[in-house]
Amino acid sequence: MSRPDLPSDHLTAPVKQATAHPWFERLARFGYVAKGIVYFTVGLLAAQVALGMGGRTTDNEGALETIVTQPFGKFLLAIITLGMIGYALWRFVQAIFDPDNQHQKPEAKDIAKRLGYAGSGVVYVGLAFTAIKLILGAAHSSGGSSTQDWTARFLLQPFGQWLVGLAGLLTIGVGLYMVYYAFKAKFRSELNWQQMTPKEKKWTTWVGKFGITSRGIVFSVMGVFLAKAALNSDASEAKGVGEALAVLSEQPFGRWLLGFVAFGFIAYSVYSIVDAKYHRIASVR
Numbered sequence: 001m002s003r004p005d006l007p008s009d010h011l012t013a014p015v016k017q018a019t020a021h022p023w024f025e026r027l028a029r030f031g032y033v034a035k036g037i038v039y040f041t042v043g044l045l046a047a048q049v050a051l052g053m054g055g056r057t058t059d060n061e062g063a064l065e066t067i068v069t070q071p072f073g074k075f076l077l078a079i080i081t082l083g084m085i086g087y088a089l090w091r092f093v094q095a096i097f098d099p100d101n102q103h104q105k106p107e108a109k110d111i112a113k114r115l116g117y118a119g120s121g122v123v124y125v126g127l128a129f130t131a132i133k134l135i136l137g138a139a140h141s142s143g144g145s146s147t148q149d150w151t152a153r154f155l156l157q158p159f160g161q162w163l164v165g166l167a168g169l170l171t172i173g174v175g176l177y178m179v180y181y182a183f184k185a186k187f188r189s190e191l192n193w194q195q196m197t198p199k200e201k202k203w204t205t206w207v208g209k210f211g212i213t214s215r216g217i218v219f220s221v222m223g224v225f226l227a228k229a230a231l232n233s234d235a236s237e238a239k240g241v242g243e244a245l246a247v248l249s250e251q252p253f254g255r256w257l258l259g260f261v262a263f264g265f266i267a268y269s270v271y272s273i274v275d276a277k278y279h280r281i282a283s284v285r
Contacts, residue, residue: 019093019283027086029276031124034083036272038063038127039211043265046245050259057249057258059241061130061146068134081131084124090281091121099282116174147243151226152235161230164238168227171219178216182209187271191278204274207267214264218244 018024041063048055056062068077093099095118101110154160154167181187187208196204221244229237239247249258 015093015097016283019099024089024283025281027082028090028281029279030083031085031087031090032083032272032276032279034080035087035124036269036276037067037080038084038269039265039272040269041066042241043262043267043269046258046262046265049249050255050262052255057242057245060127062242064127064131064134068131074135077131077135081128081135084128084131088121088124088128091117091124095121100280147222147238147240148235151229151238155230155233155235161233163230165227165230168223168225168230171223171226173223175216175219175221175223178219179213182212182216185209187212190280191275192280193278196278200274204271204278207271207274210264211266211268211271214261215268217248217261217264221247 038060042058042060045055045063045066046057049057058066064077064080067073067080070076095114098110098114151164154164157163185205185208188205191204193201218241222239222241225237225239225244225247229235245258245261248254248261251257
């Protein structure tokens with residue numbers, strides 16, 4: 001018996017065929033590799049700032065700009081773009097069909113996770129389009145202005161301040177949940193844990209906790225400034241990832257804070273590679 005929250009069988013049949021194909025799993029797994037490369041670049045650039053070795057605080061789009069300027073950068077970015085598309089497709093499949101729980105009645109937490117998967121898919125589609133523009137030679141301005149642009153648009157809408165404020169509180173909540181998720185090592189449930197060696201389990205737990213905690217800190221900072229932008233009705237106060245990292249660097253012991261988060265992002269990139277190998281990727285049945 002099919003679940004009422006899933007699309008009808010005539011719509012799911014092509015998806016079942018696609019997700020059952022070995023190439024779908026390979027593409028999804030390569031998506032985690034691409035994600036890891038992007039986070040490694042963001043972390044490395046921020047770590048250079050913390051260590052006084054140049055670099056810059058930037059976001060995922062800024063990381064793509066950095067990659068495209070390297071030797072063979074367009075070729076490398078094209079490969080990463082393919083991975084990001086694969087990752088987005090996998091996230092959309094998770095959002096719509098929830099392959100891990102497709103024969104169970106969804107609970108509130110499952111619906112929240114699926115909304116998160118959908119949001120992640122949208123983000124990586126956007127990153128893929130940005131990458132394609134960079135490959136084609138179109139200039140792109142990073143540094144958090146897109147966050148401020150979107151905030152400004154929402155603030156102009158009816159009840160815009162309330163919407164932006166709610167978004168800020170939700171972002172803070174997501175960030176705090178990430179820290180909790182990392183502390184409890186709940187990410188291990190998403191992996192084929194029994195296939196891993198004791199040494200792999202130990203290191204995966206360490207890099208997963210460190211990396212996801214660092215992401216949670218940045219999300220929380222972003223949420224605080226988004227709420228502040230709503231409170232003051234000032235879109236310029238909203239911060240993207242790059243600006244949130246810059247804010248950390250400006251605090252007392254800022255280099256230490258930035259260094260912690262930067263190396264956490266690098267740890268998260270390592271965790272993403274582990275994800276690529278061991279993440280449970282179920283087909284739609």
